[in-house]
Amino acid sequence: MSATPHGPSGRPRDPEVDARITRAAAEVFGENGWHRFTIDTVARRAGVGKASIYLRWPNKEALLAAALAARLNGIEDIDTGSVRDDLISLARQIQRSYLGESGRAALQLRVDAQRVPEVQDHLHRLQESQVLAARAIVRRAIARRELHPQTSVTLLLDCVCGGVMNHVLATPPHLRDQVAAGADDYAAALVDFVLASTQSKP
Template identity: 65%
Template sequence: MTAGVPAGRPRDPGVDERITRAAALVYGTDGWAGFSVDAVARKAGVGKASIYLRWPNKEALFVATLASRLGGVRDIDTGSVRDDLVALARQVLATFLGEDGGAVLRLTVEAGGIPAGREHLDRFLRSQVAAARAIVLRGIDRGQLSRDTSVTLLLDCISGGALNHAVATPADLRAQVAAGADRYAEELVDFVLSSSYRVPR
């Protein structure tokens, strides 16, 4: 999906990162309608030629941006279902409250109308579901959650609660909320678990 770079002109990874970072910010602010090579070049402080040496058009640039900046959610096994769920909630919060959060939120709305957008969003969502299911099923197997635990409802409460916390945050409070995200993840998980389950600590 990327254009080759002429021999004798090695790619500078730092420029690549600056361009994809700027692309994520432009998309998060202006959406697909306002996403252009011109806008990204201005945001990144590079010439358009630098972008076209790397990607032939805005679609290829967008795909590269998603591939490099929309990471998946990792399964973490600490031995405690409570701590695993906290780690999951922290990853969700970091995704939506971090620097690329605006782009991820935009993508959840616009993915169907953007080349490769749906594919990359689905990859991210599948990684979240797979990690979350693994955490809950391990908790059930270890006796840390009851056998009749609804995997779907538990994960909807935690992942959905983390997402809503990020979405409902006003722009002028995002930095403050992001700074307290780790603590919020603990409070969210403890609230959900204490409401319905007894979890050994």
């Protein structure tokens, strides 16, 4: 059995409070960016005192790093046995990353990563997980002869992943919920459009 996390005082930490704080931190960062990201603002949003935050994290850099680690998940490589279904899964995961609960934080991370060295690793991990999963999907499809051996992995993935990102970035804030509701249908339509020009003929 793993040990219960403790703060500097040795008292057991409350996972519910930790979750509330990291959720609030992700929301504040997503809404305000790094320059307006403060311990005071996060504490108010989470409904806790600043002391509760400082017992857990020494500064706002460490708090944001913890929030991003807790709230932003990487992209998983899911092998369904079908290139179409694999690519749809990939597209849907990318959409959820940027349209879900912590989507604004994920988008803001792309802007502020260069300014905040403590969070650069989180962006790199997100990007790397996407690239590795995407390459694996296309290479499996080529091995199964679902795609022509000369299919450009880079171009195909630029079309799918780039299409998803453009769709997300072009969405006005007031339409985010509407776009999120139709995300699954969009992912399928995008993948079908891309595959129509790349799939090998029987």
